[in-house]
Amino acid sequence: MKYIYLLFFVLLLQHVQAQTGLIQNINARKTVSLDGRWHYIIDPFATGFRGFQGATADEHGLTGFFENKQQQQPGELVEYDFERSPTLVVPGDWNSQSNELLFYEGTIWYQRNFYIQPQGGKKYILRFGAINYESYVSVNGKKAGTHIGGFTPFEFDVTSLLKNGNNSIVIKVDNIRKKEAVPTDNFDWWNYGGITRDVVLAELPSTYIKDYKMQLAKGDLKTITGYVQLSDSAASQNIRINIPEASLQTTVTTDNNGKAFIHLPIKKLSYWQPENPRLYDVIIATASDTVTDKIGFRTIEVSGKNILLNGKSIFLRGICIHAENPLIPGRPRSNSDLQMLLHWAKELNCNFARLAHYPHNENMSRIADSIGLLLWEEVPVYWTIDWTNPDTYNNAQHQLSELITRDKNRASVIIWSIGNETPNNSDREKFMEGLADYVHATDSTRLVSAALLTSGATNNTINVNDPLGNKLDVVSFNEYYGWYSKEMPWEIGKFNFQVAYNKPVIITELGAGALGGFHADSTVRFSEEFQASFYQNQLPLISKIDGLRGMTPWILVDFRSPKRINPTYQMYWNRKGLISETGQKKKAFYVLQHFYEEKAKQQQ
Ligand code: GCB
Numbered sequence: 183m184k185y186i187y188l189l190f191f192v193l194l195l196q197h198v199q200a201q202t203g204l205i206q207n208i209n210a211r212k213t214v215s216l217d218g219r220w221h222y223i224i225d226p227f228a229t230g231f232r233g234f235q236g237a238t239a240d241e242h243g244l245t246g247f248f249e250n251k252q253q254q255q256p257g258e259l260v261e262y263d264f265e266r267s268p269t270l271v272v273p274g275d276w277n278s279q280s281n282e283l284l285f286y287e288g289t290i291w292y293q294r295n296f297y298i299q300p301q302g303g304k305k306y307i308l309r310f311g312a313i314n315y316e317s318y319v320s321v322n323g324k325k326a327g328t329h330i331g332g333f334t335p336f337e338f339d340v341t342s343l344l345k346n347g348n349n350s351i352v353i354k355v356d357n358i359r360k361k362e363a364v365p366t367d368n369f370d371w372w373n374y375g376g377i378t379r380d381v382v383l384a385e386l387p388s389t390y391i392k393d394y395k396m397q398l399a400k401g402d403l404k405t406i407t408g409y410v411q412l413s414d415s416a417a418s419q420n421i422r423i424n425i426p427e428a429s430l431q432t433t434v435t436t437d438n439n440g441k442a443f444i445h446l447p448i449k450k451l452s453y454w455q456p457e458n459p460r461l462y463d464v465i466i467a468t469a470s471d472t473v474t475d476k477i478g479f480r481t482i483e484v485s486g487k488n489i490l491l492n493g494k495s496i497f498l499r500g501i502c503i504h505a506e507n508p509l510i511p512g513r514p515r516s517n518s519d520l521q522m523l524l525h526w527a528k529e530l531n532c533n534f535a536r537l538a539h540y541p542h543n544e545n546m547s548r549i550a551d552s553i554g555l556l557l558w559e560e561v562p563v564y565w566t567i568d569w570t571n572p573d574t575y576n577n578a579q580h581q582l583s584e585l586i587t588r589d590k591n592r593a594s595v596i597i598w599s600i601g602n603e604t605p606n607n608s609d610r611e612k613f614m615e616g617l618a619d620y621v622h623a624t625d626s627t628r629l630v631s632a633a634l635l636t637s638g639a640t641n642n643t644i645n646v647n648d649p650l651g652n653k654l655d656v657v658s659f660n661e662y663y664g665w666y667s668k669e670m671p672w673e674i675g676k677f678n679f680q681v682a683y684n685k686p687v688i689i690t691e692l693g694a695g696a697l698g699g700f701h702a703d704s705t706v707r708f709s710e711e712f713q714a715s716f717y718q719n720q721l722p723l724i725s726k727i728d729g730l731r732g733m734t735p736w737i738l739v740d741f742r743s744p745k746r747i748n749p750t751y752q753m754y755w756n757r758k759g760l761i762s763e764t765g766q767k768k769k770a771f772y773v774l775q776h777f778y779e780e781k782a783k784q785q786q
Contacts, residue, residue, distance in 0.1 A: 698762025
């Protein structure tokens with residue numbers, strides 16, 4: 183009996199390709215892009231995944247639309263046809279590509295062919311930048327793997343599934359909201375579905391450089407530390423590391439796990455900072471593989487109420503950004519979309535941006551590295567997560583691990599955020615403390631934070647005492663006095679903040695809505711004047727906070743939200759942007775721009 187089970191598992195494994203864990207900097211390898219037009223089928227009942235009367239498609243036999251069946255003779259019954267189905271552009275969300283899909287949530291099938299002549303002795307890795315939310319991937323009718331989570335990359339080794347010539351990929355994508363998911367079923371942004379980021383097929387040598395990390399050791403401006411991990415556990419392999427412009431080189435040797443540790447004393451280095459975003463070419467080479475990256479070197483720490491970048495106190499002049507280009511509108515599709523967003527932040531005189539509320543495109547941190555913007559990156563642990571569900575916790579931690587793995591070599595990223603506005607209770611405390619511990623154990627070269635809530639005002643004192651603050655390096659919180667409070671913007675000067683921690687404070691949100699181009703008296707809600715007056719009153723209020731070391735008002739640009747229904751002012755847009763959905767700067771943009779200009783002068 184035992185052997186029958188064993189046989190069953192062996193058979194099962196033959197069909198299920200392993201999820202590889204992420205390869206560092208895969209885009210710098212030999213890749214073929216699978217972006218472009220993919221056929222799609224809208225399948226609200228997930229019929230292509232079910233047998234008669236609703237049984238789920240046999241996971242291992244993989245029937246259903248994965249087969250990509252074509253009718254062979256006129257009598258044959260096939261109730262779908264990818265080849266004659268319309269196409270969607272990848273990368274791109276489906277909602278913004280067809281009117282009938284604007285509000286669609288559910289299953290859509292994607293299919294495309296590609297041509298390849300696989301070489302013997304090579305590994306082929308299929309890599310998705312992000313698919314929202316659940317994906318089930320098959321290559322030539324066989325399962326490659328599955329993934330949960332809408333904003334992080336994932337990869338499958340498909341070497342054994344490829345054939346010489348024409349190949350077909352079918353992906354079932356499902357963006358249905360679920361209570362136990364991360365994010366949960368209620369959030370204030372558009373639930374854009376689909377293959378929203380790039381798809382590539384990478385060709386690698388059989389043993390390749392899988393992962394590496396290099397950065398100045400915590401609080402040490404004189405030593406670069408890190409590691410290189412090979413794709414298998416080859417011991418005693420030499421790995422050369424060369425940073426020519428810093429005259430640094432070393433050779434390290436792998437241990438029994440195929441991992442080699444780096445400890446590199448430096449002589450002279452130009453430290454990465456927003457005013458001087460110096461990136462160095464770093465070349466890592468083994469006998470069979472070479473990879474080159476551009477890495478900036480900096481330290482980030484806290485000391486009492488200060489945030490120290492390269493040992494010097496810094497004030498973070500920030501702004502929140504959603505991953506949305508209002509001019510499409512939809513998820514960004516190209517590097518120029520990303521550049522537009524970050525350059526708007528620069529124009530606002532920012533040195534910092536909060537990428538809310540989920541991991542953005544990986545090229546955001548590459549662009550931020552090169553133009554000199556510090557970043558806060560976040561996972562979608564938002565509002566009322568299913569705190570006691572272990573699968574939900576594992577999902578959140580997994581998304582966090584994928585984000586950290588992906589961006590750990592980006593100097594711009596200084597804060598990992600483990601969530602936003604989570605309610606203060608003991609179940610949530612356990613969950614969030616788990617995530618904070620996980621990040622601290624995984625990455626010592628960055629800070630941990632979360633956007634907390636205040637516990638309200640008593641006698642005009644707004645208290646910030648969420649116990650989660652004890653676990654965080656930086657205490658951050660959102661407050662909307664003058665917008666969601668009974669006080670109007672001109673009445674909030676009476677408040678003071680009481681922050682219970684001797685830690686740096688970042689106000690991660692404050693904001694008010696305005697319909698771009700709507701002008702009225704500053705007492706009229708949704709006018710640009712009301713929003714500008716909100717900022718004029720908020721800026722002196724928060725400046726009273728003793729430990730204030732940064733702020734990221736809500737938000738750079740108007741963004742779509744199904745929760746914003748007012749037909750006169752909102753029309754499914756959250757209007758708190760400083761820039762309207764047509765790209766027009768509102769009055770408040772200039773209020774904050776001026777405030778940041780003065781702040782920057784004070785810092786010099
Ligand atoms: C918040 C949330 C953010 C919302 C914003 C708002 O506190 O963190 O996701 O979009 O308020 O506009 O109400």
